[in-house]
Amino acid sequence: MTAGPAAAAAEAPPAGPSRRLSPAVRRVGWVAIVVAALALLVVASIDGGGAETDAERIQRLTESFACPVCNGESVAESNAAAAATIREFIANEVTAGRSDAEIRDRLVDGYTAKVLRNPPADGVATLVWLLPVLAAVGGAAGVATMMGRRQRAGTTVSDADRELVRRAREALGVTSDGTSGPDAVADEDL
Amino acid sequence: MNATVGFAFVILGLSASVLGAGGGAYALVTGQPKLLRTVRQWAWLVVAAAVGAFAVMEVALFQRDYSLSYVQKVGSSHTPPLFNVAALWSSLEGSILLWALVLGGYLAAVLVKFRRRAADPLVGWALVVMLAVTAFFYALMTGPANPFTTADVPVGFDGPGPNPLLQNHILMAFHPPMLYLGYVGFTVPFAFALAALITGRLGEGWLLETRRWTVAAWGFLTFGIVLGAWWSYEVLGWGGYWAWDAVENASLLPWLTGTAFIHSVIVQERRGMLRVWNLSLLCATFSLTILGTFLTRSGVVESVHAFTEGAVGPWLLTFFGLVAATSIGLIAWRGDALRSTGAIDNPVSREASFLVNNLLFGALAFVILLGTVFPLIAETWNGSRLTIGPPYFNSMGRPLGLALLFLMAAAPLLPWRKASTELLSTRLFWPAVAGVGAMAIALVVGARGTAAVAAFGLGAFAGASALRQVVLACRRSGWRGVVGRTNGGMIVHLGVVLVAVAMAASSSYRSDRTFSMKVGETVNFEGHQLTYVEPGADINERRVRTFAQIQLDGGKTYAPAMTSFRQSGQVVPTPSVRTGLTEDVFLVLDQVPSRADDSIRLRVVIRPLVGWLWVGGGVMALGTALALVPSSRRPIKAGPEAEAAGPTDADAEPPSEPPSAREPELVGD
Known part of the structure; x- marks a missing residue:
């Protein structure tokens, strides 16, 4: 977990060597990258006993219960003694391997339903989950149709045009993939 | 007088x-x-x-x-x-x-x-x-x-002073002005946007006039938000920095739409597209600063931040309605003239990636706005009181955040118009290797959990990609490779990566325990040894600070305290934090030690990498400042001549839109 920014900084290679990799090597490299990424994610999820670490689970649970003696604060945030007691209780229960439902029931038994922070979804409350999904789908559909429409409506570029541009750019010392010469000023810059 | x-x-x-x-x-x-x-x-x-x-x-x-x-x-x-x-x-x-x-x-x-x-x-x-x-x-x-x-004035009156929480830390002197510089700064581009709509000069002129102002306002807002998070962490004593509180959300909303705007505006400058969308985003950003002020200042949303309440609610809501109606009305009125001249040729291109960026930022803003105002809607609807807390925002925000990190890695490397597979596989190769490497290192040092590990991988991917751009730019133009909007933007991206990694680590691997301790007692927690040395007090005319000396790992002593302010009688906890490169140890007292032999309740919160959040915020501010330095190849000329000529890109490509796309901007009368 100490890897984050340090890795981002230390591991970023100079951009140069990429130019010397042959396409075949790179293709194999990409397959390796994708396989490794998936494998690492699987390890991350399995080894942690699911998608969540114990600490994450404790955090999520303490955030999902309201401090019974405060106004609007969660058990995770509050410094009230009652909240501290519930935090300890939840930590112990999680370590003991109890399920979310068991912990919730025990807390509701002890403190009544006012400890529930996210009330069970009833008619209106389901909207808060549903609307973003609908909006996202709608937005994505909008962007997709926009791209589709533009593509048809836009000027068509023939292969001859592309060839012309390629030659012109080569003459300027810019290759068509923009990775050599003065490093594809046109692409890299805004 | x-x-x-x-x-x-x-x-x-x-x-x-x-x-x-x-x-x-x-x-x-x-x-x-x-x-x-x-x-x-x-x-x-x-x-x-x-x-x-x-x-x-x-x-x-x-x-x-x-x-x-x-x-x-x-x-x-x-x-x-x-x-x-x-x-x-x-x-x-x-x-x-x-x-x-x-x-x-x-x-x-x-x-x-x-x-x-x-x-x-x-x-x-x-x-x-x-x-x-x-x-x-x-x-x-x-x-x-x-x-x-x-x-x-009653005889002998002396006031209570500001809310104790607001006079507990020096950051309070800087966080609100920074935030306001951000909020209010969006007034300038908003004013120019409305002016462009009214005058009908809807070319890119007004955008170029105001893009520095927008970037500066965005930078202040970013810095203000990070300072606020830091203050919350250092002062409020709950061990966190972001509670998805209504006030915090109110500051984040214009930040999200503003971020979307400073990205999509590039598409308009370059391709003459998205004009309606950009105007709408800018008007939305300004409106959201007003709506945010309404939400936080009217007391309409219960909030730990609601230090103030007043009769300003109806005023602000009316003004918000007025701003929104005027903007929408003007955009609709000028609808015909706003038709775009460019076109998106390919879904794998810089302009398409900016569209996806806007979709994601838009979705994020929508989720946060909905979550913030939903309790109000539900209450008006059928009187039900419900709370929308961090679990909602976290579960909705996490996938969007990860998608944004991925986009941040790939988008800056995409060319305009169309990208070939060959080009992508070349440019993204080493950044992707860095991403996988970071995931492997994270697993080796013990990180678990799909979302967190994915965040580290994508963070390194995006970081390496931004670094690649900076390195290439520096090779091209020396020290000028870090200034100008594009290059400064890449530095901002590096800051975002630090913030994202710090957030993922500190929220996923947080440990939190409260101990009851007597003087001389030692407890062990997560590999740390904490000894309660002695209680103490620091008294002055303003406040009484009761603290407990805690020796951490046999080394330096920390003194979490409870501070009681004489004027108001309020007692607030004052945490003490050991900040480190890999983790913070956060100490806060739950209970005042009133006598020397009393036991204290000490809460210990360990959060890895949380300090990088502030570093990342600093890097983002630095990147914004660098983005404001003019790049040598494209000086921004003041005055109408530069505007009529449009952006003078040092382009190897032919101009992407016909000259008629830019209306001649005539000086008036």
């Missing part, structure tokens, strides 16, 4: 705003250049009124002039000078006063920057819009948020 002078300044500001805006609009509509020139004088009067009113209030605070009810509320003879300055914005009326001052500052900057173009209708209308906005804030100060109301 102070009250009279202060209120006179408010009245001066209101009259000058109304006369300037009214006179300016009349002059522009009827075409009277002489009358138009007077707008500048009115505007300078508005600036002077803001400075005057602010100065009078500071003087009143330092004189402890309790004849002002505001000073009675937030002043105290015991407040040290720095917090006495900051006391001005510790409550509603004063924060409106600060808003007016910052707005006055931006107004002055616009007046200076565009001093030679007083006759240009675009600048004229922009000033009219800005003066209309100042008129609203001065009107607030004459009505429901009057900072200069007077009150009887």
Whole structure:
């Protein structure tokens, strides 16, 4: 977990060597990258006993219960003694391997339903989950149709045009993939 | 005396705003250049009124002039000078006063920057819009948020001082002004956007005029939000920095739409597309700053931040409605002229990636807005009280955040128009290797959990990609490779990566335990050894600070405390934090040690990498500053000539749109 920014900084290679990799090597490299990424994610999820670490689970649970003696604060945030007691209780229960439902029931038994922070979804409350999904789908559909429409409506570029541009750019010392010469000023810059 | 002078300044500001805006609009509509020139004088009067009113209030605070009810509320003879300055914005009326001052500052900057173009209708209308906005804030100060109301002074009266939480840390002196510089800064591009709509000069001219202003406002807002998170972490004593509280969300909303705007605006500059969308985003950003102020200042949303309540709610809501209606109306009116000239050729291209970026930021803003106002809607709907807390925002925000990280890695490497698979596989190769490497390292040092590990991988991917761009730019143009909008933007991306990784690590691997300890007792927690050495107290005329000396890992001693403020009688915890490169140990007392042999309740929170959040915020601010330095190849010329010529890109590509796409921007009358 100490890897984050340090890795981002230390591991970023100079951009140069990429130019010397042959396409075949790179293709194999990409397959390796994708396989490794998936494998690492699987390890991350399995080894942690699911998608969540114990600490994450404790955090999520303490955030999902309201401090019974405060106004609007969660058990995770509050410094009230009652909240501290519930935090300890939840930590112990999680370590003991109890399920979310068991912990919730025990807390509701002890403190009544006012400890529930996210009330069970009833008619209106389901909207808060549903609307973003609908909006996202709608937005994505909008962007997709926009791209589709533009593509048809836009000027068509023939292969001859592309060839012309390629030659012109080569003459300027810019290759068509923009990775050599003065490093594809046109692409890299805004 | 102070009250009279202060209120006179408010009245001066209101009259000058109304006369300037009214006179300016009349002059522009009827075409009277002489009358138009007077707008500048009115505007300078508005600036002077803001400075005057602010100065009078500071003087009143330092004189402890309790004849002002505001000073009675937030002043105290015991407040040290720095917090006495900051006391001005510790409550509603004063924060409106600060808003007016910052707005006055931006107004002055616009007046200076565009001093030679007083006759240009675009600048004229922009000033009219800005003066209309100042008129609203001065009107607030004459009505429901009057900072200069007077009150009887009881004999021997001494005020409570600002809310204890607001005078507990030096950051409080900087966080609100920074945030306001951000919020209010969006007024300038908003004013120019409306001016472009009114004058019909809808080319990219107004965008180029205001892009620095937008980036600067965005930078201040970013810095302000990070400072707020830091303050929350250092002062509030709950071990966290972001609670998805309504006030925090209110600051994040314009940040999200503003971020979307500064990205999609590039598409318009380059390709002449997305004009309606960009105008809408900008108007939404400005409206959201007003809506945010409404949500937080009207007391409509219960919030731990609701230090202030007042009758300003209806005013702000009306103004919000007015701004939104005006923007929508103008955009609809100019709809025909806003039709875009460019086209998206391929879904794998820079412009398409900007669209996806906007979709994601838009979705994020929607989720946060919905989650913030949903309890209000539900309550109005059927009276049900429900809470939308962090679990909702986290579960909705996490996938969007990860998608944004991925986009941040790939998008800067995409060329405009169309990317070939070959090019992508070349450019993304080493960044992707860095991403996988980071995931492997994270797993080796013990990180688990799909979302967190994915965040580390994508973070390194995006970081390496941004670094690649910076390195290439530096090879190309030396030290200038880190300045200019593109390169500065990449530095900002590096900061975002630090923030994202810090957030993922500190929220996924947080451990939190409360211990009951007696003097001399030692506990072990997560590989740390904590010893309660002794209690202590630090007493001065302002407050009593009771602390517990805690020796950490046999080394340095930390002193988490409970601070009791004499004037208000409030007790607030004062955490003590050991900040480190890999993790923070956060100590806070749950209970005051009243006697030496009493046991204390010590809460220990361990959060890995959390310090990088502040570093990342700093890097983002630095990147913004660098983005504002003109890059040598494309100097931004002031004046209409540069504007008519459009952006002078050092392009190897032929211009992407026909010259007619940019309307000639004629200087008025």
